[in-house]
Amino acid sequence: MAVDIGNSQTKMVVGDKVDEYSIVKQPSVIRRVMKLPVTNDESLKKIVSSLDDHLTVHITSPAIREGMDGIYVIGKKAMTTDLDEVQNMNIKLGNKHKHDIPIIMVISMIAQKAIQDSFDESGKLEETYNLECNLSTAIPASEFDFKKAKILEDRFLKGFHIVVVYIGDKKVSVTIDFTRVKVMQEGMPAIFALMVEKQEILDQHNQGREKTLHLADLKNLRLFHVDIGDGTNEYIPANGLNPILDACSGEKRGVGHATENAVMELSEKLDGMLGNINRQKFMDIYNDKSHHLHHDARRCFKTAKIGQANLILEDIMTKIGSKAGNDVDLILVYGGGSIQFREYLEDDLKAYAEQIRSNVLWVPEEIAVDLNAKGLHVLNHTVFFKNKKTVSK
Template sequence: MQFIVANDNGNSEQKISINGDYYKQPNVYQIYNNTPTEVQPLESVMENLLNNIIVTIDSRAVSQTPSTYVIGKRALEVSNTVRNMDIKRAKKHKETIPVINTLSFLAAYATKKQYEDKKKLEHGEVIEVEVIMTTALPASVHNEFTKTEFANTFTDHYHEVKVHFNNTHTIVKVKFSEVKVVAEGVPALFNIIEDGKGNYRDDDLFDHFRETYDKKDLDGSYFADKRLLHVDIGDGTTELTFTQGYKHDNGKSTGLDFGLGAALELALVPFQNEMEKYDLKVKRQDLSRYLKNKESGFHDLAVTCIKQNLEQLVEDLEKAIKDRTSELKLEFDVIVVYGGASIILKDELYTRLVEHFKPINKEILWIPAQHAVDMNVLGMQIFNDLTYSN
């Protein structure tokens, strides 16, 4: 098998596209000592395999000895303590979680595809996978050294993954033939300008922008040569990436060592106290999910618990953005805001930015909630299509 992969390892979620198939999973894992023994119909097991990933990984990129892990959604279900990205360090290129979760998901996906093709799987069946992958590092740490180090973590090692299901397993051998590491924000640019089908983007991404700035016929071509300051607000960091055209200017890009994560951690205590009424244990990822989903029955409670801490985050972000634009001597055209945390910050921060920058003819493109978390990974997918399509 050959996979063309776009892979965005966020502090909260991993967003991954494999040959155009797009998935999200909580970016967590736990070391696990149990493997499935109950035998269920193979068809139903395979249908739900990507939500029940249990693997044993043999890779020096992860550990000196093989270890068994439970990944993503399943990890949140079976363990009260999970391992996730360190929101304080922001050194993704040195963490093992992007490697563990990427290998695990690719191996489970390969197993599922093998079953769909053959309608059966032998015990210990070997599946060989060659991977071409585009992934990203925060602009604040992206340089020649870190991107090479991160790419080599995948390309320089032998990776063998046992995918456990029922009372059997497959063995997936994963070889990364090419890994391209870009700065976060650059892939989003592809997703702003293009629609992935060879045309300029022209959809609801720009609805609010068109109305605010009276640009009724605007499409993605408007941003093709603009100087953009990307503000990607995540859980652990906020990236301020400067692009013009399709070029990233590292000297004009930076990062902030804070995001929604600290506010989530502080709000988790009162939220957990309330959730104990329902005999529920929650984690940071759960609270983040409730905040972003207005349809959740726990959304209002989550907002109440985090409100005070959000006010401080809004103040910090507003100051940081204004400081950065001053350092750039106002030599930019549009501030583009996205990332999972932008969804719950818009009500407080958007109007402040518009009112501050509109008098000096600087514009704010606030990416709508339905697109905010997907900007980087879908941009990588467009980049892959342009680069690797036959």
């Protein structure tokens, strides 16, 4: 599997072939509980099929800190519980390779996927499952070095991870053994995902242009990747498919920072009576048109996004000048944040690109969010786990 451990959402791509895969997604939040939530009285088939909505697990893992073994509600289920107790990744501190949350998210989602796939195939629930997994994932360029990557690789490889999944009144034990693991920089896998897409994704970009851009052209261009995430932005200069490693960098920018600023502004509007809500809960309000705070949330978020967009533009201009000497054929913009910031960033970025005789390719919304996870999936089958060992026991 390939896993994009986002600060907002964890995305896992599972598949035996490059063009045959499924994607599992969960908000990157967990909550530790002292007792099991009340179970519903639904059929086993319905509970298993909707397992991602009420994922409750007991974790025993050598990869997490001592004393952290225990019962957790994961992702969507954690969002429906006491928000004061919900844990998400601190986007200001970084150090994703040291967090327990990514480990807990990944092994819980693997267990969920294994149970659902097995049940779909056989129509029955086993008491135990034993899995061997090849895993690729990534950490931000702002914290990446090979030593930190190895720390995270070794955490996954450190023995057996046991996830007991609670399904109604049943307990299912899933033992996960990671046999090979690869950790790389966020942003770098995206180009490999683009190379297996269809040419139609460039139709909007090519509209009205004298010269048509083809996906195959990307292999021969001087590129500057702008991967806009939740907690970090990755800035990756590359010659075609080859990143210039010494020039890669990242900054603590993105949707999460805009969201936190918007939460503070909304709280001020309500004279401090907003309550303790996290980034994910704010986005629920923002997306829920029926919520009584929806319009206030939209206004606060717009102001915050404009501020972040200005900072991102400054980042791009500074880094292209210092890291690439303004010698860039194409600025490639993607990531979940590229959707949120497009309205406030695209025109100014295109004006800058024109100044340095470059162009901007804004990756279409329908593929921008999953580009890193899909790129890792492509690399799993073409590089990482193809007839050779990466990091193994």
